[in-house]
Amino acid sequence: MKRIVLIITLFLAVSACKVNPFTGQKTLNFYPNSQIFPMAFAQYDQFLGENNVVKGTTEAHMITRVGQRISSAAERWLSANGHPGYLNDYKWEYNLVKDETVNAWCMPGGKIVFYTGILPICNGETGVAVVMGHEVAHALADHGAQRMSAGTLQQLGAVAGNIAIQDPQKRNMFNQAYGIGSQLGAMLPFSRSHETEADRIGLQIMAIAGYNPYEAAELWKRMKAQSGGQAPPEFMSTHPSNDTRINNLTAWAPEAAAEAAKFGVTSFK
Numbered sequence: 001m002k003r004i005v006l007i008i009t010l011f012l013a014v015s016a017c018k019v020n021p022f023t024g025q026k027t028l029n030f031y032p033n034s035q036i037f038p039m040a041f042a043q044y045d046q047f048l049g050e051n052n053v054v055k056g057t058t059e060a061h062m063i064t065r066v067g068q069r070i071s072s073a074a075e076r077w078l079s080a081n082g083h084p085g086y087l088n089d090y091k092w093e094y095n096l097v098k099d100e101t102v103n104a105w106c107m108p109g110g111k112i113v114f115y116t117g118i119l120p121i122c123n124g125e126t127g128v129a130v131v132m133g134h135e136v137a138h139a140l141a142d143h144g145a146q147r148m149s150a151g152t153l154q155q156l157g158a159v160a161g162n163i164a165i166q167d168p169q170k171r172n173m174f175n176q177a178y179g180i181g182s183q184l185g186a187m188l189p190f191s192r193s194h195e196t197e198a199d200r201i202g203l204q205i206m207a208i209a210g211y212n213p214y215e216a217a218e219l220w221k222r223m224k225a226q227s228g229g230q231a232p233p234e235f236m237s238t239h240p241s242n243d244t245r246i247n248n249l250t251a252w253a254p255e256a257a258a259e260a261a262k263f264g265v266t267s268f269k
Helices: 002-015 033-050 058-080 116-122 125-140 143-164 168-208 213-227 242-261
Strands: 017-019 026-028 093-097 104-107 111-115
Touching: 033 093, 033 104, 033 111, 033 143, 058 093, 058 111, 058 125, 058 168, 104 125, 111 116, 111 125, 116 125, 116 213, 125 143, 125 168, 125 213, 143 168, 168 213, 168 242, 213 242
Parallel strands: 093 111
Antiparallel strands: 017 026, 104 111
16 A cells, blocks of 8 residues: 555656746646636635625726736737747636735636735735736746645655554654644745745736836835734745845846836836
8 A cells, every 4th residue: 555655646746747838847736727727716706706896996997907917918928938828728807805804816727816905005006916917927837736736745645654654653753743844844845936936927927017027026015014024934934034025026127127128018107
């Protein structure tokens, strides 16, 4: 049984790879769009049915407008870089939900929600574009499917260990060590790498859409001020620290502006 679990784990790790078009790197992904998109769409519809969706307001129209510009910019970049049709299965939708939570998200396949609580920190359309670019980048890079795939490997590792270790006391010690070690040593760094990747991809997409990439760091300065410095150490978090993100975005802004210039975008909103 132990051998079977290990063989399955190795087979999945080796065979289930997909190339990220934005980085050219292979990624761990067991879940094709045909499997994960319908699940995401159904969950999104359920969420909208259970929450207060804002319709017809200036802010709601802004969310849709920015989302359409960002998704169009992504399609332009993908087509220009040898990936036409990459977004054929995406069903873009942009909704504003009345909720004081400071958050926004994009599900696999392009289903986006902004909470009203994040709008004061966005401080206008360009700030919304920073957040929108980041969230859309998660969907474009298949981060949701990659997290599910990593979780599957984490579970298989736990199963293999429990099968291999027969002594109950040693098994309990293994479970404690494995849980903490796999979380701090693998899952959290994996998540932080996704956030960093989404920041960089999103910055380029927002610039191609005509929004000023130099404003991204300013948004994260406002995020830092809003948090009041209350955040766990970076190594214990799913996200990079505010300071890390501010430094990264500041360094990457010229690169994003140069990428936008390739598409004829030389001035920004």
